[in-house]
Amino acid sequence: MHPYSLKSSKGAPFPPRLILVFLIAIFGFYVCYISFNQITLEYRSEENSGEVQAEIHCRKPRLPHEELRYVHFPKPESYSRGECSCNPVRFFVLVSMQRSGSGWFETLLNSHPNISSNGEIFNRVDRRENISSILQTLDKLYNLDWFTSAAKNECTAAFGLKWMLNQGFMDHHDDIASYFNKKGVSVIFLFRRNTLRRLISVLANDYDRDAKQLNGTHKSHVHSKEEAEILAKFKPVLDVSNLIPNIRNAEKYIRDCLDHFNTTRHMILYYEDIVRNRNALFQVQEFLGVPVRKLVSRQVKIHTSPLPGLVSNWDDVSNKLNGTQYAHFLDGADYVR
Ligand SMILES: *[C@@H]1O[C@H](CO)[C@@H](O)[C@H](O)[C@H]1NC(C)=O
Ligand SMILES: *[C@@H]1O[C@H](CO)[C@@H](O)[C@H](O)[C@H]1NC(C)=O
Ligand SMILES: *[C@@H]1O[C@H](CO)[C@@H](O)[C@H](O)[C@H]1NC(C)=O
Ligand SMILES: *[C@@H]1O[C@H](CO)[C@@H](O)[C@H](O)[C@H]1NC(C)=O
Ligand SMILES: *[C@@H]1O[C@H](CO)[C@@H](O)[C@H](O)[C@H]1NC(C)=O
Numbered sequence: 001m002h003p004y005s006l007k008s009s010k011g012a013p014f015p016p017r018l019i020l021v022f023l024i025a026i027f028g029f030y031v032c033y034i035s036f037n038q039i040t041l042e043y044r045s046e047e048n049s050g051e052v053q054a055e056i057h058c059r060k061p062r063l064p065h066e067e068l069r070y071v072h073f074p075k076p077e078s079y080s081r082g083e084c085s086c087n088p089v090r091f092f093v094l095v096s097m098q099r100s101g102s103g104w105f106e107t108l109l110n111s112h113p114n115i116s117s118n119g120e121i122f123n124r125v126d127r128r129e130n131i132s133s134i135l136q137t138l139d140k141l142y143n144l145d146w147f148t149s150a151a152k153n154e155c156t157a158a159f160g161l162k163w164m165l166n167q168g169f170m171d172h173h174d175d176i177a178s179y180f181n182k183k184g185v186s187v188i189f190l191f192r193r194n195t196l197r198r199l200i201s202v203l204a205n206d207y208d209r210d211a212k213q214l215n216g217t218h219k220s221h222v223h224s225k226e227e228a229e230i231l232a233k234f235k236p237v238l239d240v241s242n243l244i245p246n247i248r249n250a251e252k253y254i255r256d257c258l259d260h261f262n263t264t265r266h267m268i269l270y271y272e273d274i275v276r277n278r279n280a281l282f283q284v285q286e287f288l289g290v291p292v293r294k295l296v297s298r299q300v301k302i303h304t305s306p307l308p309g310l311v312s313n314w315d316d317v318s319n320k321l322n323g324t325q326y327a328h329f330l331d332g333a334d335y336v337r
Contacts, residue, residue, distance in 0.1 A: 058086035092160035099201035101271035128168030187266035196329035203236035
């Protein structure tokens, strides 16, 4: 008798034909199970946006579960992400106020090969006219279909914009905060602790807008010490009677903002801390999920001397704030001595 003949297993616990039928049945179930799963997968990716489809094909990065909704695999309509189409991208927004170092900070971010920060997109009124134009603009931006000089290449890993509080951001805070949470946008708040210095910078910048001190052009940011010195020569007169209410309002504005957006994934930075300790920039890069490196900017700080030399009516200002809760602003340095 042939040793492998089925008949040879006579006396085995199960008849061989039964085992064969059983195996075939198992295999059948397995095939059905696989194809059923594929059908549901295809069905899901047709129903949802391109982003979900990409997520199925790209391997999810190893991150804690609650972090996963902040990484994305966008599919721009206007170009292909090529070799980096499966590199995860974080969407971010840099939220700040005028003259708080956000222009400088943005050039630092953009010195990183994997970060694109696309400037003050909402400085155009038509983009912030109502909440629908705001959300439409954000959708387009976060699909990476947005071209500025900061737009890098297909290997961008963090993509965002700079947004000032007075550019519709506070007017529509509820809708914007829930958009950030739904869309998975990370928020970087950048504020300046010394409101008095910020005020001086605002006044000096307003003055230069008309005076155009640098050979007839207005510059909010400069790239050389010589230019900085020319701009710093102008000493504004502060409105002393409104000084304390102004400082108080500015601080309340910041507090309200942080309250409204505290459900978002965010980090809070202060200009003074970055100036003194560049390690703060490493935390920013970790927050944005990009490889950490040294960031550089060609911008030069304009006001780099003690406050008394920057204001025309310094004695009035000093008297007004001396003894108040804002007295510490008087000798606050925000430059490296
Ligand atoms: C919102 O603003 C846009 C752009 O200015 C305008 O076209 C649109 O009609 C406005 N929508 C609503 C609902 O007001
Ligand atoms: C950063 O960009 C480089 C090339 O520009 C790319 O090779 C690299 O994968 C990118 N890193 C991330 C984290 O996307
Ligand atoms: C202004 O123009 C003069 C002559 O063209 C040039 O030498 C000088 O550097 C310029 N100054 C600034 C601040 O750009
Ligand atoms: C949000 O604000 C409340 C009250 O100010 C605070 O208790 C809470 O810790 C904040 N939540 C986050 C996530 O920061
Ligand atoms: C603040 O006021 C006190 C007394 O009221 C005075 O001794 C001190 O010199 C003042 N400080 C400044 C910086 O003017």
